[in-house]
Amino acid sequence: MAVSFHVRSNSFPSRQHPQAAHVDDQLIRLRSSETASSSSICQRLSNLQDLHDSLEKLLRLPITHQALSQDQIEKLLDGSLRILDLCNVAKDSLSQMNEGLKEIQSILRTKRGDLSAEVKKYLASRKFLKKSFQKELKSLKTCQNKDNTDESLVVFGEAEAITVALFESLFSFMSGSKACGKWSLVSKLMSQSKATCEAEANEFTRVDFEFQSEKSLKMEDVQILESCIQDLEDGIESLSKSLIKYRVSLLNI
Template identity: 75%
Template sequence: MAVSFHARSHSVPSLQHPQAAYVDEQLTRLRSSEAVSSSSSSSIYQRLSDLQDLYDSLDKMIRLSITNQGLSQDQIEKLLDGSLMILDLCNLAKDALSQMKERLKEIQSILRRKRGDLSAEVKKYLVTRKSLKKSFQKRENQSYPKSLVVFGETEGVTIALFDSLFSFMSGSKACGKWSLVSKIMSQNKDTCEAEANEFTRVDYVFQSEKLLKMEDVQMLESCIQDLEDGIESVSKSMIKYRVSLLNIL
């Protein structure tokens, strides 16, 4: 896919941007990672890192004079609307992770002091996890003209990434619930455990609080911190990107 910007006059041919190949490569990498299902936080973090790089590249592109000349006010406002939607997703994810981390700190405190209502805190944490599915509604990316196709594709991979992120945090659809059948049939349970990510693996331990160890909670807290860092980096890139758009206006 060639990334191009059309000048306002349709009589002027489209101009190939010098960073087009690099942006195409980044988009291809993100689309490929979408297709590969992975249940590790490291894979989600890598996708967040790739997304940050992509928005940094787009920011450089729109700050160049040739790009400024090719964007109308309506187009810029459309891009600003899209970027605001992405920032909302970042804030929603950060709030959810912060709530989970707060609950985990309470659980760690009870484990450390060896007193307190562990069952109540575990239930609060699981309720927070369950509410994630309700709080996230997958957005539809806007329709962009051919001249802005790269921005439309970037928005599409961003929405897909956050969809994966919220599914990851709330648990897999197949193994998110401990039904009576899966408790009885050990084969189903083994399958779920094999497919579990860092969140759902700790969830299994929570079902039997006697097996819960401080290391389990600390591991999950570290995973949450990594995701928070990744989302914060994307947020900062998005803010820079928005400032560049506003500067054109």
């Protein structure tokens, strides 16, 4: 069902504004893209950037100024700040992993340094980050139970919910499959587990498997993961910039 931008106000026209209709169309497209892969997540980050650019334009309309109360603006500011915090958590985590991968690639290229120690350091960092992702996911679910259902905020509220859902997918994607995360233990009992997990593995878990085994390390997979991380960092950075512009327009109302 399409989302409409309405308020309980006689001054607000019953006919939907073209900019609000455009936002509705963007929300519909975003709701239909739920797959979790590096390419799909990057595309959704790009689509979310476009969505927040459109919301920012909607906020600049005089008609929107008349529709939103001070309390409602405060709620939108709080929501956008929460999403910016998620952006920072994701960017910091990706940056940390990328630094570890660069160190490992440097050792592989120059044949200098303790590769085993650097791999263990990377895996320890991954273990810590996975715990922080689980903490963030738990926090996101708690916040979702408090979603605002104010009719006048329905468009903005759904945009926030879809953005939060994207970060849920992102953190889960970066953590990897829970079943495959325990592959090193299970594989000792069932050789089929390795094949199953490798088939389901994404860029992050594939490199985790190789680092854990230490015998199947493929430079190509490390480079693919590094490229994946760079794409995600770029997408999150662009979304952050759009969110900041969106917040500025809120503050200007």
